[in-house]
Amino acid sequence: MVEGAAQLRPFESDKEAKMKAVVWYREAKNCIEVREIERPRPGPGDVLVEVKAAAICGTELHAQDGETNVPTKFPVVLGHEYSGVAAEVGGEVRGFSVGDRVVGETTASACGVCPVCRGGEYNLCRNRLIIGYAADGAFAKYVRVPHRFLHHLPSSIPFEEASLIEPLCVAYNALVEKVTVKPGDVVAVLGPGPIGLFCLQVAKVAGASRVIVSGLADDRRRLEVARELGAYRVVNSEAEDIVAAVMEASGGRGADVVADAAGPAETLWQSIEMVRPSGKIVKIGWGPKPVGFSLDKLLSKGATLQGTLGHNWKVWEAAIRLLEAGLIKASPLISAEYPLTEWAKAFDVMRYKSGVTAVLKPVD
Ligand SMILES: [Zn+2]
Ligand SMILES: [Zn+2]
Structure with a gap:
């Protein structure tokens, strides 16, 4: 595949143009449901990631309670701890090809010109937007991620464990x-x-x-x-x-x-x-x-x-190396796995602490 050429895939059927997603549709208690929505298309600098695993975060319980303390659009697909495979690649993307195993950060965008952005701490940018809040997240079959916030995932790290790299970071x-x-x-x-x-x-x-x-x-x-x-x-x-x-x-x-x-x-x-x-x-x-x-x-x-808040690119690379080397273990933290449609059971693992966290698997 030629570097710099967009790697897009036409939809083979109407069904392919849609996907199931866990959507938070209103800023109120218990306003989350599974919806059939349009599959996202990558922009020139984006990778469309086919999600393989997405972990539940404590902040998603706040969403279930109707609360958010970061800029949020409604409706929004929840989910910001995820891993997957590059399914489509925009024309300006460098370093990623269709089929690559990837793990993505939580940042959807940052201004790029403020002092912290220029210093590499875009996680502290006052204009930062977060995946799963201001941009659609990963509790879906696909999530769109700017390539600068993606990382290559070594084949030795299972997707489920990789979905926990975010809290490790x-x-x-x-x-x-x-x-x-x-x-x-x-x-x-x-x-x-x-x-x-x-x-x-x-x-x-x-x-x-x-x-x-x-x-x-x-x-x-x-x-x-x-x-x-x-x-x-x-x-x-x-x-x-x-x-x-x-x-x-x-x-x-x-x-x-x-x-x-x-x-x-x-x-x-x-x-x-x-x-x-x-x-x-x-x-x-x-x-x-x-x-x-x-x-x-x-x-x-x-x-x-x-x-402290969040993490940036170099932290992600270090965290991936720690998991790859076996110095840090994510598997003991995964207490349950559920299909996306049973998201509420996964949230309950977190809420009622029957385990540490749970991982969702996308469904067709
Ligand atoms: Zn989180
Ligand atoms: Zn900034």
Whole structure:
């Protein structure tokens, strides 16, 4: 195939021009349904990805509850954690051909000219739009992705596991790019969802000596996975004092790094209590409610409170290499697989925490 020539495929039948998709059609509670919609066509710089697997994200539960905190079009196809195969390639695409195994970022577009875009951190662009919110997402047979946000997927990584590279990238960005876990560090991870369980693994790969993972009583299954993945200790923070557990694990010094992958005021308070003087807290989980307590202890400890959001190209490449090398495992996080039409069951795995996450498979 000639580089630079569009690789488009005419529809062979009316049926091929349509696809089933999980659509969020109104900004209100329980307004998600499977619809038959037009199959997207790639623009000149786009790749049309035939989705092979798409994972559920906690933010999609907010969509089910009728809430979004990013620019969203309605109706929109949900889904931003996905992998697949290039099915069609626009004429200006370089480096991808039909049939390539791919995994895609969540960014649909960024301005390209603001200071963070120019510096490569387009994930922080104020005008960034996200796949599955402002552009149609991957809970469908096909998703259209700009080629600059696509990555080649090694054949050794199954599509299902590849659909979890996105939360791995969130963890990598937090613990490698934003705060740096150093060999020997004691690390606390609050919240054992997919991002928290990847934080545990990234911290261990970075050389953490002990990683303590906490969750709530209903996180029991997820805390078991944390233990299987090598957590030094797992704590049900509703039954045990997580701050005391971290103090004990760190010889009374406190955690060198705390990753808050939960988000509410309570875990920020715990983070400040358990971080060591001059230690670092990276806040990954969102908590829209006011926190309601003094931050003076953060100041008196001289500790760092660091925000983080998303990931960029180099983080994706590093995450893919970590999975390929077997240094990080995604399969223990996949608790169930469902056909697209049974999306609600997959959402329930996340909502009721019967597992870590679930993966959807497209249907014809
Ligand atoms: Zn997500
Ligand atoms: Zn920008």
